[in-house]
Amino acid sequence: MLNQVVEVEQRLAEMDLERSQLRMSYASQHPNIIALDEQMERLRERRREFDSRIRELPQSQQELLRLRREAEVNSALYTAMLNNAQELRVVRAGMVGNVRVVDEAITGHRPVRPNRSLTLAVSVVLGGLLGVFTVFLRNMLRRVVVSPDELEKAFDLSCYAVIPESETFHRQERRAQKGKGAPPILVRDMPEDLASESLRGLRTGLHFALMNRNGRCVALTSPNPSAGKSFLSLNLAYLLAEAGKRTIVVDADLRRGHIHKTLDVTRAPGLSDVIAGKASLDEAIRPVGDSKLHFLPTGEIPPNPSELLMSERLDEVLRSLEESYDLVILDTAPVLAATDGVLVAARAAAVFLAIRAGTTSLAEVRQAVRAIYRDSVPISGFILNRLQQGSARYSNGGYYHYQYSYNA
Structure with missing residues (x-):
């Protein structure tokens, strides 16, 4: 009974993680998520049957069974997490980066300030062009x-x-x-x-x-x-x-x-x-x-x-x-x-x-x-x-x- 209960708990934990991953890509009405929810509900029903049978045992055996179940379930989850982490490390180590340094950053030796002569010259040129454009536009709109x-x-x-x-x-x-x-x-x-x-x-x-x-x-x-x-x-x-x-x-x-x-x-x-x-x-x-x-x-x-x-x-x-x-x-x-x-x-x-x-x-x-x-x-x-x-x-x-x- 203990082995069966531990198996059900592990299976529920795996399905819960899988459902979380699916929810990142699909809505709750997606057929895969609905099917996964139905499987999880059957496992929960089976766990409730085990819980009812466990309650018929003496109190000391119930406590012993509960403690052993938690220990084995947590141990199995911990082992699964270590395996996943190791797999991610292997994947990251196998990836080749495509980023390279083109130019090193240059640090200025003095503060940057506006170039007044250049700004004035550009303003004069732009003002003249704008004035000429305004005159031509006015002549086009008002024919004298x-x-x-x-x-x-x-x-x-x-x-x-x-x-x-x-x-x-x-x-x-x-x-x-x-x-x-x-x-x-x-x-x-x-x-x-x-x-x-x-x-x-x-x-x-x-x-x-x-x-x-x-x-x-x-x-x-x-x-x-x-x-x-x-x-x-x-x-x-x-x-x-x-x-x-x-x-x-x-x-x-x-x-x-x-x-x-x-x-x-x-x-x-x-x-x-x-x-x-x-x-x-x-x-x-x-x-x-x-x-x-x-x-x-x-x-x-x-x-x-x-x-x-x-x-x-x-x-x-x-x-x-x-x-x-x-x-x-x-x-x-x-x-x-x-x-x-x-x-x-x-x-x-x-x-x-x-x-x-x-x-x-x-x-x-x-x-x-x-x-x-x-x-x-x-x-x-x-x-x-x-x-x-x-x-x-x-x-x-x-x-x-x-x-x-x-x-x-």
């Missing part, structure tokens, strides 16, 4: 007008003039803004500049544009501010006056008109005062020098410029100006910023849209043209202003200017 061909192809309208950038004029303009001189007028102060020659070409184009039109009013507007419409209006009026035509410039931008600052005259009385009945037209008109050029400023900035420009009094003022002058140049507000520009342009015989090259996008031009056409106002053409002379499209696209003057 850089040549008259784009305007003519997109809108089927003529570009009457391409006005190049004049660095000399803008340099003097910045000096005047700082209080270092009077505001310049391009065609008066720099008549031989390339931009002045382009404006003379615009004067010629304007002459043919008005040949078959009823009326003498010419409106200049733009999609957005800073396109140079006031600059174009004033210089074009100067050229027309030089050609012997009685010309008047009307600053019809009743929100941000500023031509009076260039001519160094007061804002009021002006157009808004004449329309409102606060001043007469003769009181508001100012002569510009000894030429045939006159100027009508904005007047006091009204709180309701759109309502003021919609009145019939504006038609009367314009008709009176057409009777007194050969040409009336209307400098209007940008059409995308306010409806004032469209209201004034509707009274003109010719409407020109000033576009600033490299700044105004095609989408803005398209919105401005749509806003003007919505009120059934025809557009005569475009004027591309401030085109960079050094740009590739200016020099290689066929837009050349020649300096031509008389020599004594």
Whole structure:
């Protein structure tokens, strides 16, 4: 009976170890583990039968049997563990390692610190590349007008003039803004500049544009501010006056008109005062020098410029100006910023849209043209202003200017 009990105990211990190994790879519902559990349960049932038979023996024999069983079971388990350990040692001794030292570790002799010169150089290069990438990405996402061909192809309208950038004029303009001189007028102060020659070409184009039109009013507007419409209006009026035509410039931008600052005259009385009945037209008109050029400023900035420009009094003022002058140049507000520009342009015989090259996008031009056409106002053409002379499209696209003057 003792031998049988010891055999059962050893078998249970082996199965328990085997079950632990299987549980590392399989779940408890795996068929191998289920079969092993069934075998262990039969062995436990057999051990319970032996325990019931042992309890029938005298107490001294039960104690002797228990002690001998524990001794033999523990001895057998210990022997099995020693055998397993010896087998693992043999396996480990038979394994050949594949690790080798490639380089010995090098110990630094001084602390490591960042290389400031290298870091600065890399930062400058990366910053420059990032800036160039940003510029290219911005140009791809926002397509701006850089040549008259784009305007003519997109809108089927003529570009009457391409006005190049004049660095000399803008340099003097910045000096005047700082209080270092009077505001310049391009065609008066720099008549031989390339931009002045382009404006003379615009004067010629304007002459043919008005040949078959009823009326003498010419409106200049733009999609957005800073396109140079006031600059174009004033210089074009100067050229027309030089050609012997009685010309008047009307600053019809009743929100941000500023031509009076260039001519160094007061804002009021002006157009808004004449329309409102606060001043007469003769009181508001100012002569510009000894030429045939006159100027009508904005007047006091009204709180309701759109309502003021919609009145019939504006038609009367314009008709009176057409009777007194050969040409009336209307400098209007940008059409995308306010409806004032469209209201004034509707009274003109010719409407020109000033576009600033490299700044105004095609989408803005398209919105401005749509806003003007919505009120059934025809557009005569475009004027591309401030085109960079050094740009590739200016020099290689066929837009050349020649300096031509008389020599004594």
